[in-house]
Amino acid sequence: MTDTMIGVIGGSGLYEIDGLADATWQAIETPWGAPSDQILTGTLEGVKMAFLPRHGRGHVHSPTTVPYRANIDALKRLGVTDVISVSASGSFREDMAPGDFVIVDQFIDRTVARESSFFGTGCVAHVSVAHPTCPRLGAACEEAARAAGVTVHTGGTYLAMEGPQFSTLAESKMYREVWGCDVIGMTNMPEAKLAREAELCYASVAMITDYDSWHPDHGEVDVTAIIATLMGNADKGRDMVRRLPSLLGADRAPCPHGCDRALEFAILTAPEARDAALMAKLDAVAGRVL
Ligand SMILES: CSC[C@H]1O[C@H](OP(=O)(O)O)[C@H](O)[C@@H]1O
Numbered sequence: 001m002t003d004t005m006i007g008v009i010g011g012s013g014l015y016e017i018d019g020l021a022d023a024t025w026q027a028i029e030t031p032w033g034a035p036s037d038q039i040l041t042g043t044l045e046g047v048k049m050a051f052l053p054r055h056g057r058g059h060v061h062s063p064t065t066v067p068y069r070a071n072i073d074a075l076k077r078l079g080v081t082d083v084i085s086v087s088a089s090g091s092f093r094e095d096m097a098p099g100d101f102v103i104v105d106q107f108i109d110r111t112v113a114r115e116s117s118f119f120g121t122g123c124v125a126h127v128s129v130a131h132p133t134c135p136r137l138g139a140a141c142e143e144a145a146r147a148a149g150v151t152v153h154t155g156g157t158y159l160a161m162e163g164p165q166f167s168t169l170a171e172s173k174m175y176r177e178v179w180g181c182d183v184i185g186m187t188n189m190p191e192a193k194l195a196r197e198a199e200l201c202y203a204s205v206a207m208i209t210d211y212d213s214w215h216p217d218h219g220e221v222d223v224t225a226i227i228a229t230l231m232g233n234a235d236k237g238r239d240m241v242r243r244l245p246s247l248l249g250a251d252r253a254p255c256p257h258g259c260d261r262a263l264e265f266a267i268l269t270a271p272e273a274r275d276a277a278l279m280a281k282l283d284a285v286a287g288r289v290l
């Protein structure tokens with residue numbers, strides 16, 4: 001058993017959480033640069049918590065410039081074991097309506113301008129992301145969201161686009177009709193891949209804000225309408241987060257899905273061929289196996 005530490009990455013509209021005992025905003029340095037913002041740490045019902053606003057307080061970082069590696073490294077460095085991503089998302093499904101939450105379990109990664117791995121020349125690693133989210137953590141999020149009175153959908157494929165512009169109508173229709181995606185956003189990749197490399201359980205909760213641009217009755221996606229829906233979603237998101245400690249508990253059994261052992265056989269570079277500078281940068285992320 002280890003100590004549970006829940007890390008929440010708050011997306012658009014979720015820039016803080018309340019109710020933490022001993023709440024402190026901490027500046028964390030990482031070998032990958034500064035995270036999006038300081039990280040709020042504290043405890044909730046005896047369980048350690050960390051909260052990081054993905055875009056920074058005041059919404060400073062665009063989806064492309066969010067420092068994804070620094071964010072995941074900083075959470076790992078603090079001792080986080082379980083990462084919950086909360087994101088504003090468009091919907092490709094009539095029944096996944098604005099205000100609903102979707103427990104995402106698959107991704108299609110269309111991002112093109114982001115550093116997507118901690119590894120590289122001098123330390124090559126290949127982790128599996130066939131199942132990129134943690135079912136145990138996703139189930140806890142689902143239970144917490146239902147208890148908060150939210151309509152929750154179990155499972156969904158999230159199209160991660162580069163942005164910052166929204167999709168064209170042709171893209172929106174293709175993602176929905178040809179690729180079978182359920183929701184769309186701009187931030188969950190490479191975040192989910194990096195969490196897996198860092199051996200962190202990762203669950204993604206998509207808070208639906210709009211129907212993107214495919215829906216004949218809703219017209220094109222509009223950021224003003226998104227923000228209005230976000231305000232209600234953020235309260236529900238905070239309510240969900242408050243319910244997680246009692247569901248996850250302070251003592252953590254190893255992940256039954258192996259998220260916390262993802263690097264066990266992933267590193268290919270021979271010990272004598274490894275780059276010392278990169279090895280030093282990997283101290284938090286891969287220290288367990290190096
Ligand atoms: C406010 S609309 C577009 C913006 O919102 C989402 O951010 P996040 O995933 O961090 O909640 C989306 O991905 C875009 O970055």
Ligand SMILES: Nc1ncnc2[nH]cnc12
Nearest residue numbers: 088089090184185186212
């Ligand atoms: N329709 C949409 N496309 C991309 N990101 C979003 N975030 C919220 N709604 C979105």
